Amino acid sequence: MKTLTFAAAGGLLLTAIAGACWTWSAHSAQPAAPAPRARAVDGHITIAANDPRLSYLKIAAVDAGVLPVAEPVAGRIAYDETRTSRIASPVLGRVTGQRVEIGDSVRAGDLLAELDSPDLAGAQADARKADADEERKRLALARARMLLDADVLARKDYENADADYRQADAEARRARQRIANLHARAAVDGRFGLRAPIAGIVADKQINVGQEVRPDQPNPLLVISDLRHVWAIADVPERVAASLKRGQTVSVETDAWPGQAMRGTIDRIGVAVDPVTRRVQVRCALDNADGRLKPDMFARIAFLQDGGAARALALPNTALFTDGDDTYVYVQRAAGTFEKRRVHVALGGAQRSFVDAGLHPREQVVTEGALLLNAEGENHAG
Numbered sequence: 001m002k003t004l005t006f007a008a009a010g011g012l013l014l015t016a017i018a019g020a021c022w023t024w025s026a027h028s029a030q031p032a033a034p035a036p037r038a039r040a041v042d043g044h045i046t047i048a049a050n051d052p053r054l055s056y057l058k059i060a061a062v063d064a065g066v067l068p069v070a071e072p073v074a075g076r077i078a079y080d081e082t083r084t085s086r087i088a089s090p091v092l093g094r095v096t097g098q099r100v101e102i103g104d105s106v107r108a109g110d111l112l113a114e115l116d117s118p119d120l121a122g123a124q125a126d127a128r129k130a131d132a133d134e135e136r137k138r139l140a141l142a143r144a145r146m147l148l149d150a151d152v153l154a155r156k157d158y159e160n161a162d163a164d165y166r167q168a169d170a171e172a173r174r175a176r177q178r179i180a181n182l183h184a185r186a187a188v189d190g191r192f193g194l195r196a197p198i199a200g201i202v203a204d205k206q207i208n209v210g211q212e213v214r215p216d217q218p219n220p221l222l223v224i225s226d227l228r229h230v231w232a233i234a235d236v237p238e239r240v241a242a243s244l245k246r247g248q249t250v251s252v253e254t255d256a257w258p259g260q261a262m263r264g265t266i267d268r269i270g271v272a273v274d275p276v277t278r279r280v281q282v283r284c285a286l287d288n289a290d291g292r293l294k295p296d297m298f299a300r301i302a303f304l305q306d307g308g309a310a311r312a313l314a315l316p317n318t319a320l321f322t323d324g325d326d327t328y329v330y331v332q333r334a335a336g337t338f339e340k341r342r343v344h345v346a347l348g349g350a351q352r353s354f355v356d357a358g359l360h361p362r363e364q365v366v367t368e369g370a371l372l373l374n375a376e377g378e379n380h381a382g
Helices: 002-028 052-055 118-149 154-181 369-377
Strands: 039-041 044-046 058-061 063-066 073-081 084-087 094-099 110-115 191-195 201-205 222-225 229-237 249-254 257-269 279-287 298-303 311-317 320-321 326-334 337-348 353-358 364-368
Touching: 063 249, 084 201, 094 118, 118 154, 118 369, 229 298, 249 279, 279 298, 311 364, 320 369, 326 369, 364 369
Parallel strands: none
Antiparallel strands: 039 044, 044 337, 058 364, 063 311, 073 229, 073 298, 084 222, 094 110, 110 191, 201 222, 229 279, 249 257, 249 298, 257 279, 311 353, 320 326, 326 337, 326 364, 337 353
């Protein structure tokens, strides 16, 4: 009887504890906050400001520009060869001094390097010798003329003296011209100054003190260029080349300056098609007064419509999506509100496309996340 009483008392105690726990959990547990829901009505999607999905969207304003003839082609920045000089040594010798480094500005005639050249010393000595021989034979000719006038010298001997003088004069002229062509001094010391033929910037230098140089070196010792003017060179397909002409405006962008297009004009169009690539080389002239463009930079070159009459808005391809046969974008109408709008793509490229209908300049367009936004709109349509 006592055992039964203890069991009953234990059961009552357990029942009381369980009831207390149930009551505490019922009062303490709070219902989870419902996740924000997107609403889609008549092509408009509204997303709450605290919806984390907004962080997946990237929005940017679109600007109007000239519609290109074709999608941009890959190219490179190059020296303007009409304003560039690749300098080599005209004499065999050894470098004894250098005066410039890469990036220095120079004027025409500035000293770039000093050389010691035995060959030049020999040429200077030959010039001195030729001058002396010319003077000696000039005096001999004058004496022969006096003797001829006095009927003391035979005309044959006078003619020989005249011929000797003419030969000596020609040799002296040749020796002096050689020194003049080298822009060297007449002093017989073998010292040669390598000077800048044009004004510009030292773009490359392959010369050091003690280096042996010669006229037939394959690479230039220095490259000087006026980098205020550069070229953009591209190899374009035949079908694009057929619609281009000299003077046509181009737009050039580089990875170093994304989103900053620089304008130029077509300077030359190749007259032959490369038999391997089946492309035509096109050279464009660009002003580079601020020095932003560097030779051998990669560039994207867009050839614009002649006269700039056709206008379009450039969009990254991530902003566009198709629904059936049409192309759409999402335009932000207000904070968190987006309108699905049909557009017309005038020209499609590998990375961006040009839209000529359906959008207005400076409208805010979803450039990343448009597909996710469209899927969300379809899930919550109604």
